[in-house]
Amino acid sequence: MYLAVSLDIALANGQALTFSDLAGFARQAEAAGLDMIVLDDSAPHSAASSSPFEATTLVAALATMTEKIGLVATASTVAHQPYNLARRFASLDIISHGRAGWNATMAQAPREAANFSRPDGFSAEDFRRRSEEYIGIVQGLWQGWDADALLFDRDSGRFHDPEKMHLLDHKGEFFSVRGPLNVARSPQDTPVLVLSGLTEGDLDIAARTADVILLDERPAAENKARHDDFKRRVSACGREPDAVKVLTDISLTADSISGLAGRLEEEFRLRGCDGFNIRLPAQLSVFDDFIDRVLPELRRRGLFRERYRGTTLRSHLGLAGGGEQ
Amino acid sequence: MTRQMKLGAFLWATGHHIAAWRHPKADVTAGIDIDHYIQLARTAEAAKFDMVFCEDAAGLREANVAIASQTSRSIGFEPISLLSALAVQTSRIGLVSTASTSYNEPYGLARTFLSLDQLSGGRAGWNLVTSASPIEAANFGSTGLKPHADRYERAREFAKVVTGLWHGESFRGHDGQSFSVRDPLDLPRSPQGAPVMVQAGASDVGRDLAARTADVVFTAAQTFEEAKAFYDDLKSRMATYGREPDDIKIMPGVAPVVAETEAEAREKFEELQELIPDDVGVALLSGYLSISDLWRYPIDGPLPELPESEGMKSRQALVIEQSRRDGLSIRQLARHFAGARGHWRIAGTAVQIADELQARFEGGAADGFNVMPAYFPGELDAFATLVVPELQRRGLFRKEYEGATLREHLGLKRPG
Known part of the structure; x- marks a missing residue:
């Protein structure tokens, strides 16, 4: 199974986490061998927050303090223009040597648009079409440079091969973006696209575009039906069912530690999901219990790998490259 | 203490010289190598530079693909993520990035730079540009590049909102021509009061905007007379906005090539x-x-x-x-x-370069300089090991950092 750990940096008990707290947490998660950390971003939720950091800047900083673990930042399609967001994440992916991911939420945050010169926000239908167009642009921009485009040939004076740089030339309902991106292809091909906040109407978009989806926790039988339905949608798009990993959110509490390994095993074996996104409470010490008590048990049962096998987030998640090269 | 000059290390991939990437002593993979930049930032910090500075464009810099492919400038790091990484790999040096008022929203930009400021313990700065390139414009809509005056109109409102947001709880929302913002930022107040505001526009409206809002101004001036005229003009505009001349540090770009002898430098x-x-x-x-x-x-x-x-x-x-x-x-x-991108170019020994810098600094044409090494890492190393000690020997540049924040390095007031 795949294991992500998710931290709402704004939550931390009303007390701001320092960067060194967060770096310590990231190294702890890396030492435990988890696939990735998903960093929520506070702005969409409310004006009251205790987080001193915005998620993409935090991921850049954490990338220099870690070596293996995937680092996924939440970033909103309202707060950034698609070209800028694509650049930021492509750059994070190079800084981290291929460990970056973008968590795009399909749920519109009610307060956010009003801070971005859109006091009325978007209708649900517009927001969905806009999000889909936006994701397409970002993924298209990420593929603007072929993996072998950079030549670095000093003698001939050819820095890159112009044939291997591609314009996007996107003209759509909401955006017009010519491209190409001015950031090179990353060591993992393209950043990992994580989609969250999905409702029924978003599932086909996710099936077409996502590498990972995060779903809320439901009773086991419901999870299985939902998982099967989603994988059918993935197949219908001409993708391998395994090309998108479904992670179910698990809210970790001090009381839920005992018996958790068994619960996760049952759900995983039922094929209710491909893994879990462990959502940490404000009390971060519960994470110690997860690492000391739950993780060894999952390993003993052969459900989670002993160590990292590759160096990129795509390799941790068993994902192929992000698109045609 | 005598007045000392401010120094910025203007980082740019393989170097400021357009052919830098072809030089055997340049790091040709700079645009995809974070360790290259960490090393440059540490070199600049060890030499006590006030700041590293990153330029930016949200698009290719050259429309002709055949020409672009003969330069190293079509790919590189996005600067805010780059500086966020450098923030935790350095401890004293200021971190200034360019960002456009035409292709961002003030709430997002203010929040991102404040986050960089938090990560660095108060060492962040924003270089405001309005983005003059039609190549960039084509990445943000189909209507093309807006006229100069319209871009500056938007920039003025943008800067006002950003400054208001950085000033924290007193922000009461904004509903203007180009932007509306309802809430104050959801991040704590900056460790240096507010990130440092930098500008580079030298047109008439650009100078007025700088006189009103900037803490630092980068400029391109080849001769002493040009530099002096710009300096005097900008400082004279500040009184209108109730500011002291010393509230802005004017730092012209300088592209030095330094060697042990003048002949070697040439x-x-x-x-x-x-x-x-x-x-x-x-x-x-x-x-x-x-x-x-x-x-x-x-x-x-x-x-x-x-x-x-x-x-x-x-x-x-x-x-x-x-x-x-x-x-x-x-x-x-x-x-x-x-060879110098319109900036002031000098080739010579450390003594000759220090003489030239001293003459502009003491002649009232500059408060400091934004140093643009021809290629990296070689020419930053050369400036750090040859020119900086010469400036220090003359008492023109600090030997140790006196403060912790970028504002303190620059001798700027902390905003209330």
């Missing part, structure tokens, strides 16, 4: 100039002049008559002025500008 520079292909030089010059068909004119002839541009007005005037003054052909101008 040789080093010529070696670089010979690596510039003519078509690349002409294309770069076309960019400064905001015209696309300069290549149609005979390369050994003079500049044609040009219409006033909607792009970078001030830079265009500078190029035209120089071509007339020195009677330069297109090829000569192209090489000249390709």
